[in-house]
Amino acid sequence: MRVVLRTPEREERELKGPKKVREVLEELGIVPEGVIVARGEELLTLDDEVADDDTLEVISAVSGGAR
Amino acid sequence: MKCAVCGRKAAVEVRRQGRAFCPEHYLEWFEHQVARAIRRHRMLEKDDRVLVAVSGGKDSIALWEVLRRLGYDTTGLHIQLGIDDYSKRALEATRRFAEERGLPLIVVDLKEAYRLSIPELAELTRRRACSVCGLTKRYVMNRVAVEEGFDAVATGHNLDDEASVLLGNVLHWQTDALVRQGPVLPAKEKLAKRVKPLYLLTEREILAYTLLRRLPYQHEECPFAVGAKSLLYKEALNKLETAMPGTKQTFLEQYLKKIEPVLQKGLSAEEVALKECERCGYPTTGEVCAFCKTWDHAYRWAKRKGQIPGELRFEAEPRLTFIPEGKRGGDARPAPAQEPAG
Numbered sequence A: 001m002r003v004v005l006r007t008p009e010r011e012e013r014e015l016k017g018p019k020k021v022r023e024v025l026e027e028l029g030i031v032p033e034g035v036i037v038a039r040g041e042e043l044l045t046l047d048d049e050v051a052d053d054d055t056l057e058v059i060s061a062v063s064g065g066a067r
Numbered sequence B: 001m002k003c004a005v006c007g008r009k010a011a012v013e014v015r016r017q018g019r020a021f022c023p024e025h026y027l028e029w030f031e032h033q034v035a036r037a038i039r040r041h042r043m044l045e046k047d048d049r050v051l052v053a054v055s056g057g058k059d060s061i062a063l064w065e066v067l068r069r070l071g072y073d074t075t076g077l078h079i080q081l082g083i084d085d086y087s088k089r090a091l092e093a094t095r096r097f098a099e100e101r102g103l104p105l106i107v108v109d110l111k112e113a114y115r116l117s118i119p120e121l122a123e124l125t126r127r128r129a130c131s132v133c134g135l136t137k138r139y140v141m142n143r144v145a146v147e148e149g150f151d152a153v154a155t156g157h158n159l160d161d162e163a164s165v166l167l168g169n170v171l172h173w174q175t176d177a178l179v180r181q182g183p184v185l186p187a188k189e190k191l192a193k194r195v196k197p198l199y200l201l202t203e204r205e206i207l208a209y210t211l212l213r214r215l216p217y218q219h220e221e222c223p224f225a226v227g228a229k230s231l232l233y234k235e236a237l238n239k240l241e242t243a244m245p246g247t248k249q250t251f252l253e254q255y256l257k258k259i260e261p262v263l264q265k266g267l268s269a270e271e272v273a274l275k276e277c278e279r280c281g282y283p284t285t286g287e288v289c290a291f292c293k294t295w296d297h298a299y300r301w302a303k304r305k306g307q308i309p310g311e312l313r314f315e316a317e318p319r320l321t322f323i324p325e326g327k328r329g330g331d332a333r334p335a336p337a338q339e340p341a342g
């Protein structure tokens, strides 16, 4: 599966599926609390299973700086 | 995983509450959380005119959307920082959001108003961009709110912002900063009330909201955010949160409930009275406020370097642009009488 990272720079990774979203993030070394995982318009939870031909987006929720 | 309300497939999990929701019920849950925080802390009254500080990022855009949906009379305030394309795109996202909804927006362009951008200000004063940026934004926000007669300024600070600031303050035992952490800062003479309606929602929850509502927002990060300590604190807290859901909320809420009141009492003897800044007339603990001091300092160097004319004196009064033109925002009440700018 294709995983597009926006954390926040755009990066792409290839992973083998099927697997759970939780495993995808583990494999990428990403802390789940800091991101939202989407498949197209659909938002996914950690227990959702994704297929080998899916394209996922991992969007960072963390923003920095003094505010 | 199933929606806690309707049993359909869940889209967003709120681990700290042990629940998950489908898109529809997530949006409902989110807006309810904000409404409850506002009520619980008496942040806003129903007919308040609210100035929403909007950077164009997900937090402030989500905040504006929720306040609008809850029926508040809102006007956006966007401050153009002059950080190249990043700032331009921030304004684009903000304008798009406001125009699509017919909401009034006030823009203060620092370069236009004060002749210098945030990067220039930082360089001239040899300070970190975030430090002069934060100081300038707070001053402009407050001054616009006071002079345009708003009842409160609402900012998009979220649970991660608040918890990470608390962690930083605790790690360095910054007691003076620690007592200013609440979600409501009451109004004082020439100090507008400041509220943080999103302070108990995590960044992740806010991002889910903006995505599900399909709100236009600026995805990209400010170039100066890179390497900020706050990011390190946020990352550490998110690791703890993943292992122990609810950590961030407990850390902040229990601090506000149990520790802050005690600290405030203990420190009240040291509380210094506020005076009027000799330069601008706005509240300060010293003779000249930090804002005027910083900009005066920058002006001295800018003159030496020939960046601005030698006879120019720094004037703290911001110049406002109203979008749409001529509209002062807040139709509920007549706009307060205004002195000519200058």
Ligand code: SF4
Residues within 6 Å of the ligand: A064, A065, A066, A067, B081, B118, B129, B130, B131, B133, B134, B222, B223, B224, B225
């Ligand atoms: S990251 Fe720093 S410089 Fe950039 S907008 Fe935020 S406070 Fe300002």
Ligand SMILES: [Zn+2]
Residues within 6 Å of the ligand: B003, B004, B005, B006, B007, B008, B021, B022, B023, B024, B025, B026
């Ligand atoms: Zn539902």
Ligand SMILES: [Zn+2]
Residues within 6 Å of the ligand: B277, B278, B279, B280, B281, B282, B288, B289, B290, B291, B292, B293, B316
């Ligand atoms: Zn001043």
